[in-house]
Amino acid sequence: MPETVAVIGAGLVGSLMALGLAHQGYKVTLFELRPDPRLQNKGKTNLRSINLAVSERGIDAMKYVDEDMAKRVLDGVIPMYGRMIHDLQGNQESQIYGLFGESINSIDRSKLNDNLLNEIDSFNSKNSGLEIETKFENKLVSLDLSGIGATVITSSNGDELKSHFDFVIGADGSFSQVRQFLQKNIRMNYSQEFIDMCYLELYIPPGENNTFSIDPNHLHIWPRKNFMLIALPNSDGSFTSTFFGPWKFTESLNTREKIQELFINSFPDAVELIGMEKIVECFMSYPKGSLMQVNCNQYHYEDKCIIIGDAAHSMVPFYGQGMNCGFEDVRILLELMDVYHNSRKRAFESYSSDRAEDLKAILKLALDNYNEMSTKVTSSLYLLRKKLDYILGKCVPQYWIPLYTMVSFRSDINYSKAIRTEKRQRMILKSVEFSLLSFGLIGAAHLASRKLR
């Protein structure tokens, strides 16, 4: 008899986890509060979602579950090889992400979710007897971890259903219910912190004949220090654009005049792309989203329950790692369950103790990256350092790896190691700069760097 597991939440992380467990031979039931998103009216754009940038950690996790699946799921992503910085005059400047042509990859969150759910259907059609049972519109009411295994009560259309599993995996997002039940069983340290920043989604329509109005292979940024605009490409020629700004400032943009003034002064080229009428409409009537960090530990209770993804660690979107990190959770947990296949308790314990430092690290990186995206990218000292970082990464790759590369393109380097390595490298860079300065060469290097751009 295969062991039974309930996965709570059929979002990105929950769906991948369900597939991974099914591949390992578990009998999986996947519960989801909302209706099947594939049956929804897709005409109505989901205004609260940010486009995702799939990078190495996310791809690796999908490949770990099923190499072919990864290819199918990622079909149609748009590679972004660098940032495109838009200045106040509308000039654009490309800053490449990788040393060797690596890209992060733009995909619509709901499309990725649909693809993963389709993979579950296709898994089921090939594996009769070991199907993943998917239960939409089932709200988790109660989770009892006191007896042997876990008892789950869900409600659907007013009817309560009680079911029993060997263990439960919570992948139910930032406001996780599973986490709340888990807290009744363990002494969980927990923190949630809102940053004073909100976001508002805008939309750049496709150009004529579904062409892209700006370069599709870049993540576009209009960095304006306290606030910024970004845009990620969609496969139909459009871009999903997001405005980020402090709450008070953004809420003060409450008249047509103020909104027009801001955009004409700060984002003149974006006005042409989005259209002033649409910008005003969005600011005046669309909901603004808040940005929150959640962190906790430990993540599990005995061999019965564990939380992954946003349920365990919700981060701000500025490093594009939220989903990638959640997918990495899946890979690491599956690997540990494979290594300790005789003791799920040891696998869970190992996950809780090993993963905490890395999750803390990526939360901090994500928070710090706002400053990089909104401000630093326009500083010539930053660009010079970036250039040196790039040159060293190219010349002595075995000794030197830029931070962005470690985080986005090297799933073999865990987040906390990336931070430690970068710290060491930054110290070295600073002393190199100091030496350059001493020899009066910095000016020359700077000139050279301007020519190289």
Place this chain on the structure above:
Amino acid sequence: MPETVAVIGAGLVGSLMALGLAHQGYKVTLFELRPDPRLQNKGKTNLRSINLAVSERGIDAMKYVDEDMAKRVLDGVIPMYGRMIHDLQGNQESQIYGLFGESINSIDRSKLNDNLLNEIDSFNSKNSGLEIETKFENKLVSLDLSGIGATVITSSNGDELKSHFDFVIGADGSFSQVRQFLQKNIRMNYSQEFIDMCYLELYIPPGENNTFSIDPNHLHIWPRKNFMLIALPNSDGSFTSTFFGPWKFTESLNTREKIQELFINSFPDAVELIGMEKIVECFMSYPKGSLMQVNCNQYHYEDKCIIIGDAAHSMVPFYGQGMNCGFEDVRILLELMDVYHNSRKRAFESYSSDRAEDLKAILKLALDNYNEMSTKVTSSLYLLRKKLDYILGKCVPQYWIPLYTMVSFRSDINYSKAIRTEKRQRMILKSVEFSLLSFGLIGAAHLASRKLR
């Protein structure tokens, strides 16, 4: 028409708040989940409570509400003028708390709660038409802050009661329900952190003819670094004693032999006081309590809801400030509501912005004081510094106030200012020590301090 307010939680802080609001002319309803504690069987000792040490901030808050009440409520407290340190040989050494004979005051938590509830009854008998309505066994089910004022739904014996108030005050403890409802309305930063320490309550019975077996006017400490035992006097000649130790260590004391070994080696004189049979029974079968810190901000939503006491800031018990700080919340909030009597919103805003730094400060002080109680009190360098601190506090009281005095005996100095002042004083003390060292005088001072003890 007086404004109406619901206070959730008839514990210490909620009861005092209800009294304070009634004195200000509000129409108060006080809801409490549990039955009236005065109707409970008091024979059954509450094993999870720690005796409280009432100090200046708590007393001041009670006096602010009603000077006479404070006297009645505190009748029978036992003053503790210092710590009594028990060493491994059973020798006792007194370390005085105050510069001028100040004391912290031992009282049984449930007795204090009963006294405050009796004060509510006595207030009601004197103020017909403006009674505080007290509703025990009423569980908060829902708190709706979306309309004008606040709608509260409580359940009692299965019946739900819906009532409407101008505002709600949450004083419902560490696991506050009000806080959870508040989080649906504001972007609340929140953290909870368990320290790796548990506690277990023990009991030193009265001596013959209800005499005290050890000095009643001290807080007794058996400091053993990683773990410790403390004892606070009760008015009947007994002491409530508490063992604190790391979870793993404490849970490993699971056989009669291990418990006996620990107590004979580490607390030989406590064995005589408590009795070995009783100690073994407590360790083998009584529940162990966990120690948690909770912090959040902001504390309010518009002019409709605010949380105080443990609901807003739960601290570890090592500075004896949990209840005192909660009572101070009551005083500060009442003062602000008095100052801004035309705008409760401004009073609440002011409370949230002013109080956050102080609450953060006392949480840190409480955490740090474990180290002081369990370890530092036995170090001769600590004792020398304490002596210098004491001498300076006596000689130049306008310039120098020891930290303990500021926290426990000076409600006019807020917690964060106490920390800043202490930091400055410590710097000065260190340079004084350095000078003493330079002149080779430290040895002499040390010898002198030993004689002075």
